[in-house]
Amino acid sequence: MRYFLSYLSLFWLINPVLAADELIVVIGHGTLPKADLSTLQRLYTGRVTAINQQTAIPINLPAGDPLRQQFLNVVMGQSEEQYTGYWLVRRYVGKGAPPQELATFEEVVKYVISTPGAVGYVPASKVPPGGNVIFKSVK
Amino acid sequence: MKKNKLLYLALALPLSASAVEMTWSGFGTLGYALSDQPYMYQRFINNQGTFKRDSILGAQLDLKLNPQWGATLQAKLAPAEDSDSQWTPTLSWAFVSWRPLDDWLVRVGKFRLPLMLNTENTDVGATFDLARLPIEVYSIAPTTDVTGVSVSKTWLTERYDWTLEAYTGKAETYSRFYGREIRDTEPSPGSWFLPIDMKSTGLVLTTKGIDNTFRIGIHQGEASRGDPKIHADIPYRQIAPGVGFYDLMASARVDKVNIPVQTLGASVMLPASVRVTAEYARIKVDSSSKGLTRWGAYLALSRRFGDWTPYVYYAKVKSPDATLEQYKAINGNTVPLSFPQASRINASQKFTADVLSPYDQSTVALGTSYRVAANSLIKGEWSHTRTGVVSSFVDAPSGGDSAEQHINVFSLSYNFTF
Secondary structure (H helix, E strand, O other): OHHHHHHHHHHHHOOOOOOOOOOEEEEEOOOOOOOOHHHHHHHHOOOOOEEOOEEOEEEEOOOOOHHHHHHHHHHHOOOHHHHHHHHHHHHHOOOOOOOEEOOOHHHHHHHHHHOOOEEEEEEHHHOOOOOEEEEEOOO | OHHHHHHHHHHHHHHHHHHOEEEEEEEEEEEEEEEOOOOOEOOOEOOOOEOOOOOEEEEEEEEEOOOOEEEEEEEEEEEOOOOOOOEEEEEEEEEEEEOOOOOEEEEEEEEEOOOOOOOOOOOOHHHOOOOOOOHHHHOOOOOOEEEEEEEEEEEEOOOOEEEEEEEEEEEEEEEEEEEOOOOOOOOOOEEEEEEEEEEEEEEEEEEEOOOOEEEEEEEEEEEEOOOOOEEOOOOEEEEEOOEEEEOHHHOOEEOEEEEEEEEEEEEEEEHHHEEEEEEEEEEOOOOOOHHHOEEEEEEEEEEOEOOEEEEEEEEEEEOOHHHHHHHHHHHOOOOOOOOOOHHHHHHHHHHHHHHHOOEEEEEEEEEEEEEEEOOEEEEEEEEEEEEEEEEOOEOOOOOOOOOOOEEEEEEEEEEEEO
């Protein structure tokens, strides 16, 4: 695992810039099964807590992060304002809090690798070797 | 063996604690409202202006142990339910939620009922555009928070999520009355608050899509009170041919009153991004305060233009005609001064009419919200309320009543979450 994480660090060091039109992929911990678009949309809106009956924990990047905006546009079909507004209401009708946020996609990758059930999104070029890609966006 | 178990437990506890995801958030409204009338409307609004009608400050803590188990606490500081002069902190929500499967949610504790479309988030002004949710509809349920259990099942379809929620619970609440001439215990005008023990059970079906929401609910309340028990009716006592009075003191007393409530609501996005929201509620209360039996409805239209969302709504609330006639009969009843204790009896007629608590009013409102940021709104509204026979939302002045009043209210508020 230590070698793997070192490799990841090196990988990001030499690929610091994200291409604007890069595909976004969703990775999951270990053996989480593939997910379809509607399942991911429901997962990130708190309406389901599992993918094919396996518990899933969605992880977000913070509001304003370009990758999050891309994820919201491409996968969720929502703007930042719509998504934030959705969770604002959902939280205050007592139906739960929005997904946990981590500061960078590097942290997301580490979290997904180390946490059973975790799900996060990364640029296609930043998928760690052996990473479990559960969804690929279509351009 | 016992030692090992304790060791495992000791190790497990901090691990469990560290696994808890805890998020807290806050919300509030700083709202100012001013009317063009000297008497109070909706408890606090008169021509002196007030921050008390709409201002509120709250905080919410969400704990997530894992995707299945969670807990929520919400506390708020707002004008007291049992006093017009005090502010009190209240624990409005405190429940544990359990999601055994994706489509089942069980909540146990103190939670808010799914009555109208915005009942659950009423306290969080940043979650809706209207400066004030129409009181004609949003005041109808005798209580919005109960301590009990709620079970909901959701069916996810391609376009809509269908949720059927059943709940049952209890609440200790207060019923506010206002006497124009005398109160329950004092020979002067003012408000008083009767404690009520409420039991409430209901079934609510909600359909939610990306743009549209529909909700229908049936609720069964049961109000009870210790001594003094609830007045069941207002008998008329004849003291001479053609002369008599309505005698609340001679009323039968009952242990409990059944209160059925039905609710219906829809919020739909029309072409040209115009949103139409309509809600309807009705309630039946068989007691001496049978004016609380009423229906209320509103129709709102809004459209977003960038950060601005202007809106207009029309709302109406009305008690049955027979009750309004009864109010007029009691309110206008006098005993000739030649009868013993006539002045006392005549004062009691106004008091008895006030206890009947009927409603007959409509409101037109024009307003807008302005989105300052994703989590904050500024709202401004002008509303015009016209009362018919009577409105118990008005603290009628001594020597007069609340009939045929015209009340303009200007409201400005800053609503935020953090």
